[in-house]
Amino acid sequence: MTFDYCIVGAGIVGLATARALLRRAPGSSVVVLEKEPDVGVHQTGHNSGVIHAGIYYEPGSLKADLCKRGAAATKRFADDHGIAYRVTGKLLVATDTVELARMENLVERARINGIAHQRLDAAELRDREPLVSGLGALLIETTGIIDYRLVCRALADDVRAAGGEVRTGAAVVEISERPDAVTIATRDTTVTAGTLIACAGLQADRIARLAGLPVDFQIMPFRGEYYRLRPEKSSIVRHLIYPIPDPELPFLGVHLSPTIGGDITVGPNAVLGFAREKYRPFAFDRRDVAEMVRFPALRRVAAANVRTGFREMRNAIFKRGYLDECRKYCPSLELDDLQDRHAGIRAQAVLRDGTFVHDFLIRTTDRMVHVVNAPSPAATSALPIGELIAERAGT
Structure with a gap:
């Protein structure tokens, strides 16, 4: 045909x-x-179902423009097709002075990109989310959730x-x-x-x-592993709760995400996977691994990210490490609150010299x-x- x-x-x-x-x-x-x-x-x-506002992206960049237009278009599409979504807003929580300084950079980026936002101090953060702790937070008002x-x-x-x-x-x-x-x-x-x-x-x-x-280039699969909070904790937060991202890393960190189905997911981490399209823990695909090993960038990626890779792998194996990431901003969480593990896999293009695209x-x-x-x-x-x-x- x-x-x-x-x-x-x-x-x-x-x-x-x-x-x-x-x-x-x-x-x-x-x-x-x-x-x-x-x-x-x-x-x-397998993603977290977030309608992003575009806070992270360089002003004037293609990603910033596409994300802002895409968020509005996604909501219109959902309205036209009877698909449920909810505008929860997102809180980017600073838990130390380094993150407070990074938060100010994001405030400026939100201003330039024309994204509705509010800067909150510690007391204002507690008023909005009593179980979330931080020195301050940036509220991104238009972030939402949907089932993609x-x-x-x-x-x-x-x-x-x-x-x-x-x-x-x-x-x-x-x-x-x-x-x-x-x-x-x-x-x-x-x-x-x-x-x-x-x-x-x-x-x-x-x-x-x-x-x-x-x-x-080669596609490298990065696993993003999630937990789900037990049902009794499904109202622990009203907003999406994110850490302030490290600008040196391509991932956003472990966050609390209310879903359109009423649950709250915890995650993801970012672990180099051994299979592109298998989601169970420690999944392995011989062809996928063989191609990564032959690709010269793998050694460069590993060498440049030893500390981060070790931490993420530890958190993938031991739930306690994962919990510690969450308790930086939500200290009331306990180990048995994290249940029903599942994963997504992100396709990350990597150039031969080890540069992430x-x-x-x-x-x-x-x-x-x-x-x-x-x-x-x-x-x-x-x-x-x-x-x-x-x-x-x-x-």
Whole structure:
């Protein structure tokens, strides 16, 4: 079969791109190929469900712009499709003087980025969250919570309603680009498309390599492991509670997150995983590990992050270490409050010299667009990211 566009990957970015293509070019033919039996199975279906406001990102950067626009677009989409969400607000809590200084930098960033915020002192923090301790906090008023799996399913419905196809159970095994088209083979069928757009997440480097692109990076899987507070503690906080992030690290630290389902999750940490798409503790995939070991960046990443890696691995093994991270700002938590462990896996593109790619990374050819790095806040930003990719694809 022949299509105008073929999208590989039915996570939230791939589906948002398909929807944007059909909205920009009504009547065009679009097919989405997904190897899993459902949409949004991996990164989309395993994140913390936060609608981010964009507080962390460099003023004027693509991430800052996409996140701010994406948060508003996500809420509009949810309203239009009857998807529940809640604007809880987020408190970034400073627990020492170093974090207070970092918080002031975030206050300035929020001001420049036009993000609604309030600076709270210790007493004002206690008034809002009696069980949270800190020297002060930054309240980001527009942060919310949602179930992105429901967003994904609604996006898939929109794609189908506009005449597109979403094919699950369709793992891509071969890609061949010609001057006039791209041929994409799955185990069961072959399709031809004028343009291929790959939004393959944890498999982005492999799909790029399969398509014949020079690949100077590798996707490294970082596990984010969560606990869930026992039901008796489900009202311990009303806001999302985050630590002040360390600007030297690409992750945001362990936080308390109310969910749209009424629970509170605790996490995530950030541990280099031994499998890209296996979520049980200590999961291991021989192919994934072999590729990491052969990639020269692994040694550089390990050498540059010895102390952080050791701490995160300790916390992954021993619940007590994880609890200590939380008790810095929520001292009333006890060990048996942390229950029902689960994990997400973040696709982190790493260059051959060991540099983490912190921004969106897109590689193109005459007839292909490969989204090879779509870091957080990709779920929040998915709708404008889809529009951006559709524009780059030439619609």
